[in-house]
Amino acid sequence: MPIIAWMGVPQNHTNIVRFQEMKDAGITISMSNYTNSDSLQKALDIAYQLNLKVMIRCPELYNNTEKTVLRFKDHPANGGYFLLDEPITSEFPKLKELLQKIEAIDSTHFCYINLFPNVAMPELYSPIDYRNYVALFLNKIPVKILSFDHYPIVNGFIRVNWYQNLEIIQSEADKAGIHFWAFALTTAHDYYPIPDLAQLRLQVYSNLAYGAKGIQYFTYWTPTSNRWDFHKGPIDVDGSKTIVYDYLQQMNNEIQNYSLIFLTSKTIKVSHFGEIPLETKELTSLPYFVKSIKIKGGNALLSEMKNEMNYFFMIQNTNLNKEIGIDIQTDLQTKIVLKNGYIIPANLIKEEFKLTPGDMVIFMR
Template sequence: MNTIARLTVTGFAAAAVMGVVSPTVAWKQDKFVITFWCPPPATDANLSAVAAEGYNLTWAPADALDTVHKHGLKALLQDPLINPSSLDNPEQTQMLRALIDRVKDHPAIEGYYVTDEPGSGAFSGLGRLVRFIREHDPKHLSYINLFPTYATKEQLGVSADAVERAKVGIPTNFAGSGTNAETIAAYREYLNNFISIVKPELISYDHYHFLKDGDGSQYFLNLELIREAALKAKLPFLNIIQACTIEPSWRQVNRNELRFLVYTTLAYGGKGISYFLYWGPKSYGGLYQDGLRTELALDAAEINRELRQIGPILLNMQSRAVYHSKPLPIGTRAIPARSAIRVFGDGQYVLGLFGNGRKTTAFMIVNRDYRKPSTALVQLANPNAIIEEFDRHTGEWIGYPVDRITGKILVSLAPGDGRLFRISPVY
């Protein structure tokens, strides 16, 4: 195990003791979130396409909520008043209260968009705003998205002041933060402060992994640190994944890389996927470019159809553990010799275990190689266990053949793809 992986893994036990638990909140996630950043104009034609492509959440101003509802979608409300500074001005505070009263009973409302990538210096004001929203509308989400691990210490700590934010910039590549114990400690502190001060209902973050000169080194580290914080706080988490080339250092992802980003998130217990970005000019390289749908948008729609089936199943499953086959990426654990499920083969795999307490009731295997298919040899601790696979096309559990002498099954995986199984009896 390399030094960074060892630093990360040994830190997990300490975090379990130090974990921050979020207080009880009224908003509860009732569906797997499938959404995006940079929504299209909220016209009938655009929202009809959004719904047909399998999304269930868009973003919209108050006057577009009826159109959102017409197409069976939910929305995050966008309005300049949803800002901590509104609470410093009595007139704007009254206007914000009136806005909330206007929309809170609308059937299309899922929540309120608050901000993107705040530093910890902004958490106090954000906590105040979240409390205000919750006081006047406890049923809906206050949505805030967080920095990735490769943000610099200055970015993680910046205040809400526009001038200060401009000075520290935004994360554009991995040059700002190396992968070391200091990076891990700083990010854990950032997450713990966010949870304890802001008291969110959901943890959302972004991480952009695919660069023109190779892949980033912190993708799985970020996933694990988010998973760890979400479990300790008893909160769901959502991953914003790369689907554009808005930054010069990013490469255009293909369908296998997109599938890799989605299914690795699922294996880690994620409860939502957001694509960055959906709508923009051709220069952004997003799913829609100058109003025209790209091939990658069709690939995302195909994955979304699968998420509409598998998402409700995973929504009710709790992540127990996540392991990797060798070579171990930074921030990951090897599959223990006594694991109820072990994976062998020439490929590279992610193994996500789900269940209740110490009992494994389901598992997901993901092909970590997004370039070529692989066949995993899966060893069951109990050769008499009944294995069923979830068919993400029909939404049904289907019996899966097990060698009763060896307790082994073979699982074929397309590049970057994952498959979900359940076990009976449980371990």
């Protein structure tokens, strides 16, 4: 599964040791801003040695597009072309023009544009509402992947419209016939906390439950800013590892152990139990192989996914600070897919079990 580091290894730290460190954290694509194409070339060459990708992002991509695309289109570490973060609608025409110019030369790689979340100030996508902002974007610009950012954990609470944002993105991506990528926050700033493993799981597994086919982290290397108080990213400003690096590494190991399920499956139904978030659906029915389920102690997300071979039922604890109890009865053919990749019969679990905050369990039939 693509796992993207926003602000990966910076240009002035481009060396194989730092790239190996990033790979060890579970990152597969690095996204950094290079001041020139030669610096980007150096990063691509190092990434290739480690089977990593680097997104093409340098001034020459915009002011000398044809030459730059021709230079990098066949590089084996090319991870796509970075066009813009959080565009307003007036920027759509120029983005379409740039995308078409790039894809006329290189139709193999994708062009990356990341959209605002639904918590952005409405005037940024005015005069239309958020769903229409996303729909207009997809109508005007033929991207191959839809990306958006939404950091839901603020001051110890989960934003009420986060799942609404996921519902909209999933729906519009399905209409367009493309996949979407989503974010988890790994660098604290202002009212966004230093994440722990539970917070990463909450964000990542909810994104995957809605059908995300790529996970992005903001950020890998802690940036400096005059506006935001960035601190304690996985790699701190001085280049040292923080505890968040360890959480990130564990999270990505879990993702890759489940990646075959999430990459090959289509999400067919997402419902919620307990407090029902805005514009989401309450749990009213169960998959055919689940006889009964009791959830105690808090809120839960339930996702039904299918691929060509199996039907999956995922249950996630969507509380920030408390466990939930699960008492589930299934048929004899149902199994549980464990985090280490092992598969066991579901009927081995004969009692109520606990899910810690943000965590989930996957049943397979």
